[in-house]
Amino acid sequence: MKLVKPSLAKGTRDFSSLEVHKRNYIFNVLKDVFRKYGYTEIQTPSFENLQTLTGKYGEEGDRLIFKILKSGDYLRKADSVLLEAKESGKLTHQISDKALRYDLTIPFARYVVMNRGTITMPFKRFQIQPVWRADRPQRGRYREFYQCDVDVVGTDSLIMEAEFVLIYVEALKRLGLKDFNVKLNNRKILAGIAETIDESDRLVDMTVAIDKLDKIGFVGVSKELLDRGFIQEKIDQIQSFLEFKGDYQDKLSFLEEKFTSSAIGSKGVEEVRSVFDYLNTMLQENKDDLKYVDFDVTLARGLDYYTGCIFEVKTNEVKMGSIGGGGRYDNLTGVFGWKDVTGVGVSFGADRIYDVLEELNLFPEDKSIGAVVLLSNFDQESERMSLKVAQKLRGRGVSVEVYPKHDKMKKQLNYANSKQIPFVVFTSEQDIKENNKFLVRNMITGEQDYLTIEEFLHRQ
Amino acid sequence: MKLVKPSLAKGTRDFSSLEVHKRNYIFNVLKDVFRKYGYTEIQTPSFENLQTLTGKYGEEGDRLIFKILKSGDYLRKADSVLLEAKESGKLTHQISDKALRYDLTIPFARYVVMNRGTITMPFKRFQIQPVWRADRPQRGRYREFYQCDVDVVGTDSLIMEAEFVLIYVEALKRLGLKDFNVKLNNRKILAGIAETIDESDRLVDMTVAIDKLDKIGFVGVSKELLDRGFIQEKIDQIQSFLEFKGDYQDKLSFLEEKFTSSAIGSKGVEEVRSVFDYLNTMLQENKDDLKYVDFDVTLARGLDYYTGCIFEVKTNEVKMGSIGGGGRYDNLTGVFGWKDVTGVGVSFGADRIYDVLEELNLFPEDKSIGAVVLLSNFDQESERMSLKVAQKLRGRGVSVEVYPKHDKMKKQLNYANSKQIPFVVFTSEQDIKENNKFLVRNMITGEQDYLTIEEFLHRQ
Numbered sequence: 001m002k003l004v005k006p007s008l009a010k011g012t013r014d015f016s017s018l019e020v021h022k023r024n025y026i027f028n029v030l031k032d033v034f035r036k037y038g039y040t041e042i043q044t045p046s047f048e049n050l051q052t053l054t055g056k057y058g059e060e061g062d063r064l065i066f067k068i069l070k071s072g073d074y075l076r077k078a079d080s081v082l083l084e085a086k087e088s089g090k091l092t093h094q095i096s097d098k099a100l101r102y103d104l105t106i107p108f109a110r111y112v113v114m115n116r117g118t119i120t121m122p123f124k125r126f127q128i129q130p131v132w133r134a135d136r137p138q139r140g141r142y143r144e145f146y147q148c149d150v151d152v153v154g155t156d157s158l159i160m161e162a163e164f165v166l167i168y169v170e171a172l173k174r175l176g177l178k179d180f181n182v183k184l185n186n187r188k189i190l191a192g193i194a195e196t197i198d199e200s201d202r203l204v205d206m207t208v209a210i211d212k213l214d215k216i217g218f219v220g221v222s223k224e225l226l227d228r229g230f231i232q233e234k235i236d237q238i239q240s241f242l243e244f245k246g247d248y249q250d251k252l253s254f255l256e257e258k259f260t261s262s263a264i265g266s267k268g269v270e271e272v273r274s275v276f277d278y279l280n281t282m283l284q285e286n287k288d289d290l291k292y293v294d295f296d297v298t299l300a301r302g303l304d305y306y307t308g309c310i311f312e313v314k315t316n317e318v319k320m321g322s323i324g325g326g327g328r329y330d331n332l333t334g335v336f337g338w339k340d341v342t343g344v345g346v347s348f349g350a351d352r353i354y355d356v357l358e359e360l361n362l363f364p365e366d367k368s369i370g371a372v373v374l375l376s377n378f379d380q381e382s383e384r385m386s387l388k389v390a391q392k393l394r395g396r397g398v399s400v401e402v403y404p405k406h407d408k409m410k411k412q413l414n415y416a417n418s419k420q421i422p423f424v425v426f427t428s429e430q431d432i433k434e435n436n437k438f439l440v441r442n443m444i445t446g447e448q449d450y451l452t453i454e455e456f457l458h459r460q
Numbered sequence: 461m462k463l464v465k466p467s468l469a470k471g472t473r474d475f476s477s478l479e480v481h482k483r484n485y486i487f488n489v490l491k492d493v494f495r496k497y498g499y500t501e502i503q504t505p506s507f508e509n510l511q512t513l514t515g516k517y518g519e520e521g522d523r524l525i526f527k528i529l530k531s532g533d534y535l536r537k538a539d540s541v542l543l544e545a546k547e548s549g550k551l552t553h554q555i556s557d558k559a560l561r562y563d564l565t566i567p568f569a570r571y572v573v574m575n576r577g578t579i580t581m582p583f584k585r586f587q588i589q590p591v592w593r594a595d596r597p598q599r600g601r602y603r604e605f606y607q608c609d610v611d612v613v614g615t616d617s618l619i620m621e622a623e624f625v626l627i628y629v630e631a632l633k634r635l636g637l638k639d640f641n642v643k644l645n646n647r648k649i650l651a652g653i654a655e656t657i658d659e660s661d662r663l664v665d666m667t668v669a670i671d672k673l674d675k676i677g678f679v680g681v682s683k684e685l686l687d688r689g690f691i692q693e694k695i696d697q698i699q700s701f702l703e704f705k706g707d708y709q710d711k712l713s714f715l716e717e718k719f720t721s722s723a724i725g726s727k728g729v730e731e732v733r734s735v736f737d738y739l740n741t742m743l744q745e746n747k748d749d750l751k752y753v754d755f756d757v758t759l760a761r762g763l764d765y766y767t768g769c770i771f772e773v774k775t776n777e778v779k780m781g782s783i784g785g786g787g788r789y790d791n792l793t794g795v796f797g798w799k800d801v802t803g804v805g806v807s808f809g810a811d812r813i814y815d816v817l818e819e820l821n822l823f824p825e826d827k828s829i830g831a832v833v834l835l836s837n838f839d840q841e842s843e844r845m846s847l848k849v850a851q852k853l854r855g856r857g858v859s860v861e862v863y864p865k866h867d868k869m870k871k872q873l874n875y876a877n878s879k880q881i882p883f884v885v886f887t888s889e890q891d892i893k894e895n896n897k898f899l900v901r902n903m904i905t906g907e908q909d910y911l912t913i914e915e916f917l918h919r920q
Contacts, residue, residue, distance in 0.1 A: 004511055006570040006796040009558050012505030014571055017585070020501045036854045038831035038861035041480045045472030045604050046506065046560075046590060047526075051464055066507075067529040069556055071594040075546040083543045086535040096529055098469050100506075110466040111474055120878045122864060124830075125477065130506060134531040144505050157864030159847070166851075281847045285855075336466040370584075371498035384741050387619070391626075391742045394496045401498035404582055404617030418580040 011135070011143030021369045026175065026353055027128055027148070033171045034126040034150050037163050042125045044107035047098045054099075056106050056335065058304075064133045066143075067096040100132040104149040104347075105332075112153060113336040121154030128350075140351065151345025153332055158271060161309045161328065162278035164346045168313055168324060169292050175353065176362035179316040180323075182292050185299035186272050186309050187327070189255060192265015193297075196258055197237045199230065206230070206238065211300035218242065241297060248276055248295040255297070271308060305329045311346055318356045323349045370399065372460065373423045374416045377403040385427035389438060392453055398460075416443055423460075471595070471603030481829045486635065486813055487588055487608070493631045494586040494610050497623050502585045504567035507558045514559075516566050516795065518764075524593045526603075527556040560592040564609040564807075565792075572613060573796040581614030588810075600811065611805025613792055618731060621769045621788065622738035624806045628773055628784060629752050635813065636822035639776040640783075642752050645759035646732050646769050647787070649715060652725015653757075656718055657697045659690065666690070666698065671760035678702065701757060708736055708755035715757070731768060765789045771806055778816045783809045830859065832920065833883045834876045837863040845887035849898060852913055858920075876903055883920070 008014065015023065031041070047068055054062050075083070078094045101107055104127045112123060128148045135141055150167065152160050161184075168182045190210070194203040209224040216224070218239060225235045244254050252273050259265030272295060283289050301310045308328030315323055326346030333341045357363050373393060375386035383406065390400045401421065403412050416424045426439040437450040440459075451459065468474065475483065491501070507528055514522050535543070538554045561567055564587045572583060588608045595601055610627065612620050621644075628642045650670070654663040669684040676684070678699060685695045704714050712733050719725030732755060743749050761770045768788030775783055786806030793801045817823050833853060835846035843866065850860045861881065863872050876884045886899040897910040900919075911919065 002515060002795075003797055004795060006512065006573045007509055008574070009505060009507050009509050012507065014505065014574070015503040016575075017500035017502055020503055035830075035859050036857070038859060040477035040830045042477055043475040043480055045469060045474065046592070047469050047472065047604070049467055049469050052466065055462060063531065066531075066558075068560070069527040069529050069552070071523070071526075073546075073548045075543075075548040075551065078546065080544070080546075083535075083546070084540070086533075086538065086540075086543070088533045088535040091535065092529065098526075100528070113466045114468070114474070115476075120875065124861070132506070144507070155864040159843075159862055159864050163862075278847060281844050282851045284848055285851070335462075335464060337463055370495075370500045383619075387738060387741045388744055391745070395745075397496070399495050399498060401584070402619055402623075404615040404619050415580065 009143075011137035011141075013142060013144070017369055021366070022357075022363050023146075023350070023354060025363060026350055026357070027146075029174050030148055030171055030348055030350075031126070031128070033167055033174065036170075037124075037167055039124045039126045039150050039152075042108075042111060042127055043129060044101070044104070044111055044127070046130075047100050048107060048110070050093065050097050050099045052110055053102055053106060057102055061102065064135055065102050066100040066132050066134055067092055068098040068100070070095055070097055101129070102133060103131055104129060104147045105151075105345075108149070108151060109333045110336055112341065113333050113338045116338060122152050122157075122160075123154055124150075124152045126150040140355065142351070146350045148348040148350050149345060150347070151343055153341050153343030156342050158274045158309075159278055160344050161271075161275045162282060164311060164326065164344065165275070165279060165293055166282060166289075168311070168346065169289050171348070172292075172313070172315075172323075173289075175357060176360070177315055177317065177356070180292060181294045181296075181314050181316065183294045183296040183299045183312045183314065184272065184275065184309060185296055186268040187306050188264045188268030188271065188308065189297060190268075190300060192255070192259045192262040192268055193238065193241050195262040195265060197234050199234060202228070202230070207300045210238075210242065210298055211302075213242070213298045213300075244297070248272075248293075251295055251297065252276075275309060301325060301327060305331070307331075309344065315356055318359050320352055320356055323352045323356065368399075368420050368422050370419055371401040371421050372398055373400045373425055374412065374419075374421045375400060375402045376409070376412050376424060376426050377406055378409070379406055381429055382427055385429055385432055385438075386425070389425060389427050389432070389453075393456075396453065396457060398457070413441075413443070423456075469603075471597035471601075473602060473604070477829055481826070482817075482823050483606075483810070483814060485823060486810055486817070487606075489634050490608055490631055490808055490810075491586070491588070493627055493634065496630075497584075497627055499584045499586045499610050499612075502568075502571060502587055503589060504561070504564070504571055504587070506590075507560050508567060508570070510553065510557050510559045512570055513562055513566060517562055521562065524595055525562050526560040526592050526594055527552055528558040528560070530555055530557055561589070562593060563591050564589060564607045565611075565805075568609070568611060569793045570796055572801065573793050573798045576798060582612050582617075582620075583614055584610075584612045586610040600815065602811070606810045608808040608810050609805060610807070611803055613801050613803030616802050618734045618769075619738055620804050621731075621735045622742060624771065624786065624804065625735070625739060625753055626742060626749075628771070628806065629749050631808070632752075632773070632775075632783075633749075635817060636820070637775055637777065637816070640752060641754040641756075641774050641776065643754045643756040643759045643772045643774065644732065644735065644769060645756055646728040647766050648724045648728030648731065648768065649757060650728075650760060652715070652719045652722040652728055653698065653701050655722040655725060657694050659694060662688070662690070667760045670698075670702065670758055671762075673702070673758045704757070708732075708753075711755055711757065712736075735769060761785060761787060765791070767791075769804065775816055778819050780812055780816055783812045783816065828859075828880050828882050830879055831861040831881050832858055833860045833885055834872065834879075834881045835860060835862045836869070836872050836884055836886050837866055838869070839866055841889055842887055845889055845892055845898075846885070849885060849887050849892070849913075853916075856913065856917060858917070873901075873903070883916075 074095045082091045130144050131147050132144050165182050172180050194200045194206050205228040209221050213221050222235050255269050306327035307330040310327035312322045313324035328344040330342045332343050375390050377383045386402050390402045393400045422443050424441045431437050437452050440451050441448045534555045542551045590604050591607050592604050625642050632640050650667055654660045654666050665688040669681050673681050682695050712729055715729050766787035767790040770787035772782045773784035788804040790802045792803050835850050837843045846862050850862045853860045882903050884901045891897050896912050900911050901908045
């Protein structure tokens, strides 16, 4: 066999035991919160038929989808003219019919349509699985990463929007974050602004420009709007919308007045007000949590498919892009032939949350993620006694390793230290026979004690 | 956007919430047992550089690896002559440089070599991740399926072999299986048989034939051996080895006598005896568990890389192929440039175990995998009260759904029934104000009771 220098594929990562442990900690907190709101987990395959994915993510997205080569003699039926002309783009569909999952939304839509006969609407699901994108890897951007999506489809109830705000608040608080904002806006309010300034036709241009406010400030946005053909008067009007200060009630009243002749704008205001009404009712005993919620008219998000409330979450404790986002869409499944299925969902950026918890030192300290006890092994007798004690401890649920061969004390203690095993046990036939005890060394304090199993379990 | 008929890629599956729940039940039992023996979880990427995988699984394996097409203009640098000749095989490496994980062993070997500076040997890991094979799908065989592997590398201690037997026994017992065999043999014993009958050169032929004993009986094996050039006298000798009856001690004594002039055979006997000695010591308080362990000289398994003890697990309660297997290898990492790393590991066939548990009805009965309570919603007042009660219940860890709109009683009860939500709660301002109670309907018995939250939590 040819010798191969071991390497990782570009943009991918191994996860050590400690990393898996920490990632599972995040996933488990999220899952627990999702479940409390009645969401259950589904999983879809890692690859889909190519036609299920292409055309759903724009031209850029289509390029970034990883395509899987057909098996066998994949060139046999390929068009010779295209081959000779090296027409990569046109040939792809002839030599590939499958592709790796690019996000969790399209597979979810496919799942809903394929299972419409058996699922109960409103259908609530969460999904935590890797996705793959052929992006150029850079710090914090990988070609394989996990998405954590939670969605409900089949209801237009704004209770769902309010619940998603609370899901964000509870999950992030439980992960230990203290200063974060769940930003809330509504696409209809953006449409109302465009309508009010008589620029409905340029809603997309306006939204794209506003979306950059965070990065380039209003001076930048203003320039962008000019470039996109807005006259100064309109830009000033937009600015008056975006810069209005006040609490959510002030902002809603302000918009309400401005939108007297915009039905869609008024609808947006009404929806946001309902969400806050629900939040006030639900947070009656936790009023303080309202401080995390921020009605932000400047929040725009991607334009593609959101139609109602939109969300975005930012932490203020660490310099970091958004750690979550989502919104309501009106036509998730249309492309698979089931029209007018409305839904709303949010997603958590697990990799970014991981980095935030790491930077703030918020991962819980676990004594050990591997064995808690190393049974020592010096000779046949101690090996035999150690094997017996090991089984007794395992029978009580303790994670135990037996040192695999007769060896010097020092090597065994070093092994325990380097694997961060907190206790080393020394067994002797005499100790066990006479008083059913063994010697336990605490590897952190260096203390040693003769203990029975019960005493050890109690002490641990 | 073009309308697409939704479909799954061939050989792949969606998993519903119930299926995910049941699969996680199996994975969690396995993980818990692995952890008790000091194994911790690692994860490797879904795709590897193509050169990491090719040449490791034989010609057939190479064909079954899913290759990923390069991004961008992948044909630009491809050899025009090969393209025009439609040489699929030779072109693959020019248009693909990545491939989906085919098993967990090679990625593990790569991981060990790439992390040799930081991991502590013996290194114990488990890994539960999907793998992909371009096999023709058929009943029970998928193109995406999970493998559950647990391995230790860096020690030749036979304690590890004994522990793997106990890992199988404990895991399968905990999953509810009652009648199964963990078959144990040693490749050196097969080598000893070949040596004893003076056919060492044809060890592979002999092993391949013996491997089929289960399927074709000794008559079939005998014919196969004849076809492979063994003379009848040798076949009779082989038969005497395979058909010897007795307990493990009888078998070991029998082989010991036969192997007086085969050093490798004697070594195999000695190793198996050591494993049983360890098992006897470890099972001192659970002697009965020894009944699951079966020293089976006819067990052969794939020849490729096992060099010592080999394992295979069968259930006798359901007609089903092996549900697990493994063994010791002497050179896991050689192909990545680190020689003579010995190790031993086993794997669990999660899909088959799932089918076995399903057939024997062994999955634990959970009241509900989704919400436990549906809060009803008839009008503004009941909605408001329901939202408040929902948050109180969630605050106590209960999984709760609020019915998302004002609706008729019957529709709400139907919703609860079809989602198997066991309790529906009816709230009224009066009940809550007066005595802090709400009406709870048990959807299984139909009983209704006025309860406080505490009473409900207690009752549930």
